[in-house]
Amino acid sequence: MFDLYGTLVDPLDVVSTLGEVIPGDEAADVAALWRRTQLDYAFRLTLMGRYRTFEWVTARALDHALDATGHDLADEVRRALLQAYDRLALYPDVRPALELLVERGHDCYVLSNGSPGMLRRSLESAGLTGFFSGWISVDEVGAFKPAPQVYRHAGEVIGRVVTSMRMVSCNPFDVVGAAAAGMRTAWVNRSGRPFDRIGERPDLMGSDLVDLAHRITAVSA
Amino acid sequence: MFDLYGTLVDPLDVVSTLGEVIPGDEAADVAALWRRTQLDYAFRLTLMGRYRTFEWVTARALDHALDATGHDLADEVRRALLQAYDRLALYPDVRPALELLVERGHDCYVLSNGSPGMLRRSLESAGLTGFFSGWISVDEVGAFKPAPQVYRHAGEVIGRVVTSMRMVSCNPFDVVGAAAAGMRTAWVNRSGRPFDRIGERPDLMGSDLVDLAHRITAVSA
Known part of the structure; x- marks a missing residue:
């Protein structure tokens, strides 16, 4: 039984897409906060007895990571980032x-x-x-x-x-x-x-x- | 109905005690990771249907924050940090x-x-x-x-x-x-x-x- 995100594909690989609109170091910070918020939201929804799809959670977590780091990206850029989440790089092993x-x-x-x-x-x-x-x-x-x-x-x-x-x-x-x-x-x-x-x-x-x-x-x- | 930690008293106030054993900037990072891990553990235990006291959670979260930042503090220092958690500074308002x-x-x-x-x-x-x-x-x-x-x-x-x-x-x-x-x-x-x-x-x-x-x-x- 294999986990997907972090085990087979790299969720921080979104940095390459983020890097096209946000400078390098900052892109890594946003990607890390995006991932952390995604898990935080998933945990909290579950313990509150609520559920939303991981697509919804991932989109909201991106919005929060951008808010919290002071970035305001256009809707088409946000959509491209969410699409990049479906083509994350495989780890070589x-x-x-x-x-x-x-x-x-x-x-x-x-x-x-x-x-x-x-x-x-x-x-x-x-x-x-x-x-x-x-x-x-x-x-x-x-x-x-x-x-x-x-x-x-x-x-x-x-x-x-x-x-x-x-x-x-x-x-x-x-x-x-x-x-x-x-x-x-x-x-x-x-x-x-x-x-x-x-x-x-x-x-x-x-x-x-x-x-x-x-x-x-x-x-x- | 008032929340305590973060609302009445400042959980990041442990920085003053941490600062005695860890240099300033790093102490702030450890304090932030300690707090984040404490909440993460509380959320995850609850969603797993398990429970431990917040004292237990706070002590384990400190251990993890020290592990993850490469600090190895003596037991008496760890105890002093946990005691400092019971005397957190009140916000002035x-x-x-x-x-x-x-x-x-x-x-x-x-x-x-x-x-x-x-x-x-x-x-x-x-x-x-x-x-x-x-x-x-x-x-x-x-x-x-x-x-x-x-x-x-x-x-x-x-x-x-x-x-x-x-x-x-x-x-x-x-x-x-x-x-x-x-x-x-x-x-x-x-x-x-x-x-x-x-x-x-x-x-x-x-x-x-x-x-x-x-x-x-x-x-x-």
Whole structure:
């Protein structure tokens, strides 16, 4: 079970599109605040018992990041930024890792906060659809990760007990959430950051997805 | 109904204690990350259906902020920082605003994510206990703001319908959450930031608490 944003594709890749309208350093700050606000909004909506699609959340988070950094971009520029979110760059370790896992007989899925449309467009743009048996959007549940019902829903869709599935994510909140729902976990830590201080530690850790794919095949052998 | 952290006392005031062990600019970054992580952890625990006291959350958030910024402080320094969290500086507009509201017959309470002990210690240290008819901790509910059950619980404790109460907060997430639960709202925006992009706009806004207290007495007249 693979997370999408941050694990397969890079949400900070929007910097290249932002950089066309905002100077370099500032573009990186806006991109980071956009991503942080996107997660903050998704978490808060879910804990308030409300739901909006990730497309809505992503658009509102961009508006807030621009407000908060004093940028006023034209509507067509905002639309182009949201379209860039559907064509985010793939990390270089993703394809070889998925090739290894599929070759070893692992059944791979995507479980993402993205809406079904965002998921389909991202995976198609990245040329990844062939590696996955399917992709599951939290939209089917009406709550965002790390709500426990999202991980349980993934088990129901696939017809497997949740304890036999493994969540692979770069996002500590996702690793902690999946573990809390009973899944095994694997954390991709490309940037050498410290892990989270709440919840379970990951069962497996790797500095990139290829490293992690080898560890996954080793424990499954 | 007053929020505590950020509304009555300044959570970034820990910079003065942090500044004794970490150079000035960095201390401000650590304090900001500490506060952001504290809220992130509170939100995520609640949406995962888990609960820990705000003391636990605050200590873990400090550990993460230190990890993430590459600081390794001795245990006694960490303890001193957590103790400083119970003696945060009062904003200068708080006392005159509360004097005005109490004089005009408003019944004031505190509704905070802080544990009962944190709340009591903060209000005593700030000399504010005399202004309030009571203080309500989310600990009684086992979920953090902005979960709707927290605001409803406050109404039950006080014996008033939630629509007749007003949440006064500097935190946009609190204003949005209170409105979603049916409360009237007032947003203190001391720093001139943009408001949130999800949920209801505040019913009243003020650049400080005195300004806001005048607006509250005006609409209640």
